[in-house]
Amino acid sequence: MxxxxxxxxxxxxxxxxxxxxxxxxxxxxxxxxxxxxxxxxxxxxxxxxxxxxxxxxxxxxxxxxxxxxxxxxxxxxxxxxxxxxxxxxxxxxxxxxxxxxxxxxxxxxxxxxxxxxxxxxxxxxxxxxxxxxxxxxxxxxxxxxxxxxxxxxxxxxxxxxxxxxxxxxTKEQDIVKGRVNVFGFVPYQDIFWRGNLSKIGNILRGIGLDVTQVIGDFSGLEGVRRMSSAELTIVVSPWVGLGPAKLLEEKYGIPYLSFPNLPVGPQDTTEFVRLVSKALKLPARRINKYVQQQERQAYYELDIAGDVCAQFSTSLPIAAVADSATAVGVVRFLANEAGFTPTIVVINDDPPEEVRETILSRLNDLRANVKPKVIFEVDNYELNKHLATAYYRVILASSQERFAAQEENQIHLSISYPAFERLVVNDTYAGYGGGIALLEDFMTKFIMPY
Amino acid sequence: MKEVLLMAKFEYKKVNIDNDTSPKREDSMGSIKAYSGKVSELLDKVNTGNPLEWHNRSFEQASQCLLTQTVNRILTIRDSALIIHGPVGCAQGSYGYREIYRNVPIQLQRPNFQLNIISSNLTEQDIVFGGEKKLRQAIETSVQRYNPKSIVIATSCASGVMGDDIEGIVESMQPDIEARLIPIHCEGFRSQISQSAFDATAHAIVKYLVKPPKKKQKDLVNIIAPFSVTWADRVELTRLFTKIGLRPRFIPDFASTEELFEISEAAVTAPTCPSYGFYLQNALYEKFGVPFFREPAPLGIEYTEIWFRNIAKYTGKEKEVEQLIKEEKAQVLPQLEEFKKTFKGKDSSIFVSAGQARAVFIPKFAAELGMNVAAVNTLELDPFIMEELQSVYEQIGDFEVHASDVQPFEQSHMLNRMKPDLYTGCPFMGLYKRDGSHVRNHSFRSDFSIQSNQFAFKGLLNYGFIIQRALNNPSLNKTLHEKRPAPYKKWWYEQDDILAYARQ
Structure with missing residues (x-):
């Protein structure tokens, strides 16, 4: 044949x-x-x-x-x-x-x-x-x-x-100033795709942009056609979505940028905002004001969770098993801003060789003095072998890892595909408040009176 | 009796275990996937010697194949590994089953074992050069990693189109491997009746796994138990069997490899779903002389009595079974009478969309509760369900029958016309979005509460409560029906022909 x-x-x-x-x-x-x-x-x-x-x-x-x-x-x-x-x-x-x-x-x-x-x-x-x-x-x-x-x-x-x-x-049309495409969120494969897109969209709208996300909203055919009128394509992943972003550049001259992980919590979200603002030359005053407002709220919220985190989770070892954008995003927040100790990170979306350095660099420049072991592994058996020799108290992974975690009385939360035991419609850990949402979801599983 | 007349018309083909696999049901049973009409007309037609006519549809919706229907559940065979010989997408269906199993509470007698699934991960290169190298690799990897006692090899469309020599690989590798290799031919395109996979699975198990009997085990009863027999059903049936001094062995799902070796030694193979189990029963009988009875399923009081009395015949437990029936009925009947008195759904109507065993049991039970049966929908029509429909018809009178191989657009047409108060069927078809209620169905497989038991004596009562509660609150259905758009154009509902796309 x-x-x-x-x-x-x-x-x-x-x-x-x-x-x-x-x-x-x-x-x-x-x-x-x-x-x-x-x-x-x-x-x-x-x-x-x-x-x-x-x-x-x-x-x-x-x-x-x-x-x-x-x-x-x-x-x-x-x-x-x-x-x-x-x-x-x-x-x-x-x-x-x-x-x-x-x-x-x-x-x-x-x-x-x-x-x-x-x-x-x-x-x-x-x-x-x-x-x-x-x-x-x-x-x-x-x-x-x-x-x-x-x-x-x-x-x-x-x-x-x-x-x-x-x-x-799509066809050639006039570029609309301030219009951006957002790629990188694959429905179901990223269980939070809908909430992630919506949160990233809100942030971009918050700094005055007009967002085309194509999927997960009511833009339909119109949204598809709008792609060729964007000023910039934003890929929120070290690699997923670069293909269509490059095609838009080739075909219509629309530049693109890639933010290498899901921005979780204030630090990375501000970095994301600033990167986009720089690419589009947005007025600094407006951006500073936006960042200031958002960070004030985000750190106020972290302060509320601070006591219980200090009591229960200071330096707690965590493992993460997810696609590159999600894994790097949650680990960076937990290590950089919430005091956890990431011990092992398994990246399971099989990213191309050429972006693996970027992924590693995002996990090697953590603010805390910790360097998690980073594994690129798709095979579930090999993945479990790595987890079996790692020490963690909290594992943010797929629902498949929860059984091993439960047997060891460790805390498990599904954050990646497959999440058979979780109903996700709007949940997201992206953005300024995303880190807090993540803490709420897994801390709830083990805090107790003390 | 008309039932006998029907039986006489259908000649069951002998199982030829030397073949690589079972024939497809279009050929072996004359199964069809498209029908709509009154049950009385259907039975008249069949009883006067007319075969069921095959219709293709020019419009179809997502459906099931031989792999998704059965084979990816076979991973529950203990001490085994399941290789899905295809691209990664074919393996998706097995992940959920693994999790369902792992959720069974240990105090409900879940045996402790791993469930192993490997995708041979056929990619573009393999499509060009053939998938045999990857299959060999998958078998070797399974042996190294899991040291299983059996390895099930499930084929796919891709391996089938390429013509990978599965039997050749099994033959060449088996001598060096301790684990039994069990190839199942479930290429998705092979049959349009996905139930053909029931036969293909049974064929492979009997051909490659079951050993000839060393001795007969008089107290061992094989129970055909697909996944729709819930865990709570197993627990309840086990309780009943223990009371009469028999050992139930649920096959093939959840049986261990070694238990399957010796199912040839059982006293009898009992059914729970004739469509699922017949080929396995037949093959065990023809190859090893294990007797069987084909119906009924132990659903509802009457059927459960007959079912246990049948088992008694082969195990010499007549006395114990009579005692069991007496005890169980004494407990359940008063509660059932009480329930019937307070049941508020009298004169409401139900549309039943279910597999063959439930498609027969639910209408009977609903009628017993005073409800009207609007219609029965099944995936396919075959001689098994004809016999069953005949007995339901004799008991409750006329109703509509619809065979649709899923096809929600046709079911939606029917629901729109009949507007039944209750619909019991799978979600993921949008059919609950209407004015009436939805009775949950398959979620019982992953609901390990004892209330999800629907088989045997007590199961009847549980099902009654489920219907009662569903009738009481259709608010989700109504809300979504009112507030969300429908996918089909209006003309579809304005014309009368539900089989408009199955006429070509």
Missing amino acids: SLRSAENTSNKIEKETDSKCLESPKYTCALGGALAVITNIDRFVPIIHAGAGCGTNQMLSFRSGGGNQGIGYINGMITPSSNLSEKEVVFGGEERLAQQIRATIDLMDGDAFMVANGCIAGMIGDDIEAVVRGFTEEEVPVAYVNSSGFAGNTYLGYEETLKSLINQL
Whole structure:
């Protein structure tokens, strides 16, 4: 059989993890990542072009792990899907896809439609672009993304989908001063994506900017089209979202900046604000005033939690297992401003080699005199081996680590995928108040009368 | 009796254990995934010798495949490792099951063991060169890491399209490996009836794992128990079996590898869901002579009595079983009568969307409570459920039947037309967003309170309370129905044909 030479995967770098089998890797496939984006653009209707079970795996299982975020509008088992069978494997799935797109446009109430394909379509070589081209006369746009499961993980699916949206639905337009795109938050993969986006958006609006986040708000197709009118793209991650950010630069000359971690608590949030302000040359007085106000409130709140932290958690050893942006963000706050001792940090989003130095540097310049052991590990078995030899009292990780923690009577809080035991809608640890929110969530699990 | 007539029409194909896997149910049973109509018409049709007609849909929604339906739950086999031979996305479905299990309280007899899942992580390179290298690596890694007694290999669409020689790998590696290798063919595209995976799983377990009996164990009863038999159900059934001096062995989920070795020695294999268990029962009977009975499931008083009396026949426990029935009924019946008297849902209606065992039991129980059964929705129709529907029809009269392979848009059409007071089915389909109430369903699998037991005598009462409470408060459903948009265009509800997309 022929492997489809898709432009968006042909120059993919073979990664070390590609050559290994993995115990419970903490991400899903590209299709899951693509659907995570499409289903969270308001009134976008996804069309899965894959086997029948990809629906259950990506729309149900993956999302249960992603903070149990339910179906909302068009999502879950409602999602249109071509459910490829033996016949299509033999004769091709293009006819079935055309039929499915036609019916979906007729039946489902949406402003735009987007096909995301799975492994079968990618392997048998369905020409999805050609099928979609047959629908250019429709009143509603029909886009597509090549998201074969074997092509990569959630993060690839996220980036490829944003790139497809940029390539297929945006055009050159006037840049609007003060308008910014925000990338880097992958729905479900980042269980706090919604709250994170909303908090980062509020901060940026607070310094006078106009924010395009595309997913998780009501901007819909309009929001997608707005991407090409931004003055700057802000990537809140050392690597996730750089792909579409670079594409916007290439295509429309929109510069981008990357803030290497989730800004948790006042110190990093101020650093984030100042970095953005510098890039956009925002008036210093306005920014200083904003920072001053926010920091006053944030440190007032930390002061309230200060007594109980001093009593219970001074220098307490902590472990973190999460994607690079989240892990680095929470560890920096806890070490730099709340007095904890990070002992081990496991980064499990498989960041590209070239950004690992950046990630390490953010954990090596902690204000406190502590240097956590930093591990890049995707495989759950290896990850647990590292944790078993580390000492910690609090572990901020995925729900999979809670059993080992419980057996040792250690405190566990799910902050990363999968979080099967947590319902997350608006929760976030980002921003000036994010550190306090984090303290509230895990301190609650072990403080007692004293 | 009409039931016998139906039985006579369907010839069960013999299990051919030498084949790599079981046939798909479209072929072996004539299962269909699209139907809508009155049960009386359906039964007339089948009883006059007409086969069920297959329809494809030109519009479909997300569904299940052979892997997601069954095989990723097989990780609960103790001392085993599960290899999901596909890209990482295929392994997602197994993570949640692992956590459900780990949450079972230890005081509820959770055996202490690890659940091991490996994704062979097929990537672009493997798609070009074939996935066999990665599968070998996954098997070796499983052995090194977990030292398991068995290794289940679940195939995927990707491995199937590539044509990886799974049997060849098993044959070449098995001699050097102590753990039993159990390949299950659950390529997602192989069958459009995802229940085909029940058979594929059973086929592999009997072919590769179960050993010939050394002796017969007269007190050992195999109980077919998929995951929908909740932990509280297991605890309750175990209590009842202990009272009559028998040992229940729930298979295959949660059984240990060594327990599965010897299920050929059991006195009988008892069902909980005919659709799930028949192939396993049949294969154990044909290969090792373990007798079985196919129905009923131990749901509700009447069925539970029949179920235990059937077991008594094969174990010689007639006296003990009669005593058990007497004792349990003496405890439950007065409470049930009391409940019926105070039940406020008389004359309300229920729409049942469930797997085969519950799709039959819930309507009967609802009718007993004085409720109207609006419709029964199942994933598929096959000869098993025909027989069951016949008996429900004889007991409670006519109702609508809908087979939809999930497909919320069709269920939504029906709910909109019938406006039942209660809907029991899976969430994640948006179907609770309407004026009526929703009865929670699958969450009992991860609810380890004793009140989540629905099987056997006491389970009936628990289910009654669940219905009662659901009827009392539909506020979430109503609120979301009123305040949030519906995904389907209006025309869908304005035309009458629920199968409009299944006519082509």
